Each structure stands twice: as structure tokens, then as C-alpha cells.
Amino acid sequence: MTFEPAEWPRKLRSQEWYGGTSRDNIYHRGWLKNQGYPHDLFDGRPVIGILNTWGELTPCNGHLRELAEKVKAGVWEAGGFPLEVPVFSASENTFRPTAMMYRNLAAMAVEETMRAQPIDGAVLLVGCDKTTPSLIMGAASTDIPSIVVTGGPMLNGWFRGERVGSGTALWQMSEDIKAGKMSQEDFLEAEQAMSRSSGTCNTMGTASTMASMAEALGMALSGNAAIPAVDARRRVMAQISGRRIVQMVKDDLKPSDIMTKAAFENAIRTNGAIGGSTNAVVHLLAMAGRCGVDLTLDDWDRLGRDVPTIVNLMPSGKYLMEEFFYAGGLPVVLKRLGEAGVLNRNALTVSGGPIWDEVKDAVNWNEDVILPVEKALTSSGGIAVLRGNLAPEGAVLKPSAASPHLMKHRGRAVVFEDIDDYKAKIADETLEIDETCVMVLKNCGPKGYPGMSEVGNMGLPPKVLRKGIKDMVRISDARMSGTAYGTVVLHTAPEAAVGGPLAVVRTGDMIELDVEARRLHLDIPDAELAQRLADWTPHTAPPPSGYAKLFHDHVEGADTGADFDFLKGCRGREVPRDSH
Template structure:
């Protein structure tokens, strides 16, 4: 069905460009007609921008141009006018120094693209880790009706009869090489089996986590998160989302209507239930900041602490996203949360109705993939937020991926001043380290790396791996890949580069980790700590110019989402003044 202009309750944004007979209207409309669009497409129907993060250098999103065609079909069917718009695409596996450094740049670019071009609604076509939060952040800052469509995960990887999880297998096999358990030729053979279809990581890494967050927040249609990239139902989801965004524009259903405190609470609890990535913490905090929702690290600990991890996926469990989809996907998880009384059932979604209406009839088709609560991977699966004199502003740990025996541990610090120091010394058998030690790495936070790279899951020293040890406590101000595992303390704030206590830890200091007690303590006196901090000087070089300089000057700490200080809050979608 198509909508005549008279049916719309208000003048659409796009009509500021395309509606009327003025010189400026003809200027905007006439040039677009060089693509062969007939005049009646400009008659007041909604213009939908498909914000496409496709790029050959973002392999997880390499199929999104094809998926965009299905989105367009849905928009056409509903009476909209689809226009595909390429937007900044930061690939986790190609961008240096780290894709996280460019999340804020991407969000800024998307925001300006949405505000300053003639669109009434947006389909956010995303996949690889940072594209999902960055586009949601941009959409939240403009508050134009928007819906998320993710590209979906890859099919399972298989190697010699065993599942290969994206990233997870890479970290495990690289450790096996150092331990002498695997040959280089075997590693290369496994490489061919790791990524056998289009799509994002097939583990519950950051891409799958953020797809789950988008659905739990209500920004994507129910069932979107888990459909494999190459499954025909992914294309159906894209087409249905194209149809839906047209009605959202008519109803003026905006991100601010959906991204409420209740929606964020649902997302945090969902993250605990699925064993989601610690990266979700910085992304969700940043997104909340864009819509003015008061969300803190303490909310992450409070809301997720008693949520059991029931999704049996790598890196915490056994299976991969393909099985999660076949078992019923995220709707089953949300239904479980609702039945447990910890889902805000009335939270609005892009469907136009409450989340509970979307999930109440979901069926679990495999209770070994989506587990009963009594068989949960972790009884307390949410993100643990640690505080103490080593992390006054907080640090995070993922209990479902950690070793139970190390959740309370006191050990001698072995300190690496930065990632280069770590790389130079970790393989030296003369390194004074054993399995009881705590590995500490500094200067890898937002300002320190720069960009807060995924280096927090430091590989263990070969001398320890050869003893059969597979986990040690590791502490840093860095991030960790959502596909990684281990007893890893991350996002320590304030970071070392700005003079946080992490900056003055010395090899030989004793550190106490108490996850149940939410404590991270450097065992020196307050006086000694104060003296060390007074004598500290930064070793981080400030970039001289360009985006890196802007990033260094304006990025906030991990504890508030590592967004830019000048990007907090919604700046709205008021149509800018015409220049013609």
C-alpha cells in the first residue's frame, strides 16, 4: 500500500528538500532525477535512508549490499522511497590501531549524515562490532525514526570434527602453538575452516552480543539477532524491516521512545543471560549518554549480578550462533527473563508494541543450547564491576568466561608498561613469572593505546603454558575481544595514561582479586600509593594533529562509555538552513 501525502499527520523532513516548486526544491529534486526516479516519488512519501556499513575491508559486512536490496524491496512495498547511503565502516579485523578508536568518528559521521540529508527514517544496516553501536549512537543523537538490521553471524566453523568458534578458536590455537600442542601447518589448515560463509563472528562475541543488545533494547525486530547471514530468513528479516520503518515514520516512533531506562535494564540483563561481551559495557553506556538516560557501571553490576548465563555458546560454553538460532534465538531468552520477573515487559520496541507481546509465545527447541536455569553456565552471569584502590572508578570482568578457582586470588604482580613491553618480554623463559602471578598491563586504555584496543586477554607466557596452565589473572585498562575467555580484569579506570592507580603498580606488588566481593586491591598503604602517584609522569605521547589528536583531547573514560565529551545528549533533527 502507498500513502498519499494527505494521509500523513505532519510535513515530512524530506519535503524541506523535495516538496514545492521553488528554485531550491527543483535544485534538490532535479539532480536526484538523474538516477531515473519519476516525479511522483517526490510527492510526499517518506524517504528512507539505508545507512549501509558495507565495505570490502569490513569482511563481516561484505554481504550487506545484497541485503540492502531486500530492505529496499520492503520500503517500496510499504510506500516509501529508499535511498542507500554508504556510511563509515570500522572493521575490527583491519582497522589500526583499533576499530574502537573510530567508533566515535563513525557515530559522528552517521549523525551528521542523518541530520543534514533529506531522510525521514533510517534503516541501520550493521554487522561488525563497532558498526552496530556507532550507528545506534548516531541515530539516537538525531532522534530520527530508525530500525536496526544486522547482517547475521557466519555458519559454524568445523575442523577435524570439532566446532571452530570465530576468534575463540584463534586464541586457543595460538596458545596451543606456544605450548607445543599444535603445529603451524595444523594452524594454517584450521584457518581455512574458521570463516566459511559471509557474516559476523559465530561465537557470542561482540558482534553477536551487540546484535542481541539491539534486539533486547527494542531497536530491531524480534528474532533479528541470531539468523545466520546466509539463511534465507535473514533476507526476509531485512525486507520486513524495510516495510516496518515506513510505518514507524508515519507513527513518528523515534529512538527516544524506545531507548528508555527500562529498555537499557532489559539489555543489561540480557547480556548476562547470553554471556555477552564486556565490550557491551562501553557501547551501552555511550548509547545511554546519547539519549540522556542515567546509566552507570553500578547499574551493570546491580542488574546483571543475579542473572544466570543460560545460553551455552562459545566463548563461555559449547555451541555457536547457528545452534542458538535453531534453538529459538533471543526471543526465548527474553521470555525466560520475563518468566523470572526480571524483564520490563512493557518496554516499547520498533514493532510498535511491548517486548512481551513479541516473545511470550517463543519456544525453546534445544535445552542444551538454551539451558534451564538450574543448569546455567554461571549462576551469576552478568558483568562483575570491581572497585578498590586499584580501580576507584571501576573495572569489569566476565564471570561466565573466567576460571572459578581464580575468582578469589592473591598474587604477585608481573608488570608490563605497555603492549610493546609485553610483546618484547612475554616469550622469554627468563621472565620471572609463574601460574600464581597476576599479569598487569598499563597504558592500553582510551587515551593510552590510543583507542583502548582488545589486548587485555594477554596470552600466557610459553613457560607457563608448557606446564598445562591455561588461565591466569590478568589486569589492564584495555578491552578484550568478545570471543576471548579467561579471568581477565578489563577497563580499569581511571586508566594509566591519565594517572590512575594502575599507572604506579610495580612488579612484585601483591594484588588481591575478589570477584564475589567486587574488590580489586593493590596491597600497599594509602601513603605509599599517594607518594607513587605524586611522583608519576605520563609516558604516553600526545598525537600532534588530526583525528588522533581530537580523540585524545576529548575521549572520556571507559567507566562512562569512552564517548567524546562534546557528544553527550541528543542534538535533534532540525532541518539545517539551505545553502542554495
């Protein structure tokens, strides 16, 4: 493609740095030329920032350098000038206390990287759980044309003739160890089978869920979400996305044009249909807050409540992402939603056209993977939003991963004050607990952990596991991994660390869960609850300094997305003042 500056309808952002003959223009342009770029690359063609979350300590994203080269090829082909930019990469596998604590920091870093540098458009190269929402949040805050390219899931894991889902198998096997059903040697042998290729988790965990959310929102090209990381078609997707971002810059097609309320509604319904992670709740609420879109927990309950879960993938079902791709991937699911009349068909995507045009001809190649509605895993998928005196601002539960017999339950609370208290007590054979009890974990929310770790799916006591019990009702202000399963109530708000009702639950209290009625109730008199709350004191002191203090002082509750209070809304792409 021959580039002609006259093709462009307006002066590009990058020309504030590179266009002209002033001392400042020469300063910016001249130093970049030390990389061997010829002068005509600075003549007004769009500069595309490839925001890459690659890192050797982010194993899910370990192959993104290769994908970046394919993106660059596409940008060059379309007449753009690609420049790869490393950005903050929060690894779910290695970050302590939890990657979620650093999602907002990553989003801040991405936002400022985009605003402060000569970028006309951005390719968001993501994969591991928090990298996808953090980069989308940053892009929403600047409103610079952006397109998402995910790294894709790992190939299927296999162990002794059976599928092994990364994450899901880890939880299952660790419980089998405690129950005496599996040896430590076998567990170690299965370890390599869980992660046998590049890519993210191969279950419908948070990474694949957020890749699906990006596609359902319209921020990724159709079909992006499910292509395996090592499949050649993943590299093709990267290259055509590189081509597409150049045209998006020419059209000034922005995140605010794409991530509308209609798009978020599509994503919420899609999450129900795929049996997506509860983590999508906090991430989409945070992204909507950056876009200025009014999205609430009530929208999650209203929109997802009657959506059947039709994707038969672990942890809700039996297959993995590789089979989902072969069956037709997310376009088939979106087509089903459109045929059911619950997809906003005219929602715009990065393709430049409506989402329905992208999916209307999709074909389901395997109806055991993407099920007919009459064979759905659950008729009411989505995310159930519970309220009551134990969660006045809401709590969430994933019905497709829960046990039907526990969806209405009343039991005696067994309380753990924090995760250390849980670890100290759970294997104690004298702990007074059985399968009828309700396990309650406190002080693991956004401020309490800090960061809101994935500890909500507490492992069951060994003495209960030995009875063959695989699930109990569990309640906390924490999150759980998208690869996990069980009748687990999460994100209880307000969290215990700020004095929410969860903070004053005592062992022996009776708790009622009624998912159909959307009710979570602590069965004590109102006056007693009020007195307990009046007597409450914080469990721990706030951090004294550093990012942990910034996080503690400014993070909001899970019910609004756990973003920082000063980062709501779009702050725009205005070019900063030159300092030279």
C-alpha cells in the same frame, strides 16, 4: 500499496528539500532525478535512508549490499522511497590501532549524515562489532525514526570433526602453538574453517552480543539477532524491516521512545543471560549517554549480578550462533527473563508494541543450547564491576568466561608498561613469572593505546602454557575481544595514561582480586600509593594533530562509555539551513 500524501499526519523532513517549486526545491529534486526517479516519488512519501556499513575491507559486512536490496523492496512495498547511503564502516579485522578508536568518528559521521540529508527514517544496516553501536549512537543523537538490521553470524566452523568458533578458536590455537600442542601447518589448515561463510563471528562475541543488545533494547525486530547471514530468513528480516520503518515514520516512533532506562535494563540483564561480551559495557554506556539516559557501571553490576548465564555458546560454553538460532534465539532468552520477573515487559520496541508481546510465545527447541536455570553455566552471570584502590572508578570482569578457582586470588604483579613491553618480554624464558602471578598491562586504555584495543586477554607465557596452565589473572585498562575468555580484569579506570593507580603498579607488588566481594586491591600502604601517584609522569606525549589528537583531547573514560565529551545528549533532527 498506493501512496496518498493525505495519509501522513505531518509534513516530513524530506519535504524541506523536495516539496515545492522554489529554486532550492528544484535544485535538490532535479539533480536526484538524474538517477531515473519519476516526479511522483517526491510528492510527500517518506524518504528512507538505508545507512549501509558495507565494505570490502569490512569482511563481516561484505554481504550487506544484498541485504540492502531486500530492505529497499520492503520500503517500496510500504509506500516509501528508499535511498542507500554508504556510511563510515569501522572494521574490527583491519583497522589500526583499533576499530574502537573510530567508533566515535563513525557515530559523528552517521549523525551528521542523518541530520544534513533528506531522511525521514533510517534502516541501520550493521554487523561488525563497532558498526552496531556507532550507528545506534548516531541515530540516538538525531532521534530520527530508525530500525536496526544486522548482517547475522557466519555458519558454524568445523575442523577435524569439532566446532571451530571464530575468534575463540584463534585464541585457543595460538596458545596451543606456544605450548607446543599444535603445529603451524595445522593452524593454517584450521584458518579457513574459522570463517567459512559470510557474516560476523559465530561465537557470542561482540558482534553477536551487540546484535542481541539491539534486539533487547527494542531497536530491531524480534528474532533479528541470531539468524545466520546466509539463511534466507535473514533476507526476509531485512525486507520486513524495510516495510516496518515506513510505518515508524508515519507514527513518528523515535529512538528516544524506545531506548528508555527500562530498555537499557532489559539489555543489561540479557547480556548476563547470554554470556555477552564485556565490550557491551562501553557501548551501552555510550548509547545511553546519547539518549540522555542515566546509566552507570553500578547499574551493570546491580542488574546483571543475579542473572544466570543460560546460553551455552562459546566462549563461555560449547555451541555457536547457528545452534542458538535453531534453538529459538534471543526471544527464548527474553521470555525466560520475563518469566523470572526481571524483564521490563512494557518496554516499547520498533514493532510498535511492548517487548513481552513479541516473546511470550517463544519456544525453546534445544535445552542443551538454551539451558534450564538449574543447569546454567554460571548462577551469577552478567558483568562483575570491581572497585578498590586499583580501580576507584571501576573495572569489569566476565564471570562466565573466567576460571572459578581464580575468582578469589592474591598474587605477585608482573608488570608490562605497554603492549610493546609485553610483546618483548612474554616469551622470555628468564621472565620471573608463574601461574600464581598477576599479569598487569598498562597504557592500553582510551587515551593510552590510543583507542583502547582488545589486548587485555594477554596470552600466557609459553613456559606456563607448557605446564598445562590455561588461565591466569590478568589486569589492564584495555578491552578484550568478545570471543576471548579467561579471568581477565578489564577497563580499569582511571586508565594509566591519565595517572590512574594502575599507572604506578610495580613488578613485585601484591594484588588481591575478590570477584564475589567486587574488590580489586593493590596491597601497598595508602601513603606509598599517594606518593607514587604524586611522582607519576605520562608514559607518552599526546598526538600532535589530526583525528588522533581530537580523540585524545575529548575521549572520556571507559567507565562512562569512552564517548567524546561534546557528544553527550540528543541534538535533534532540526533541518539545517539551505545554502542555495
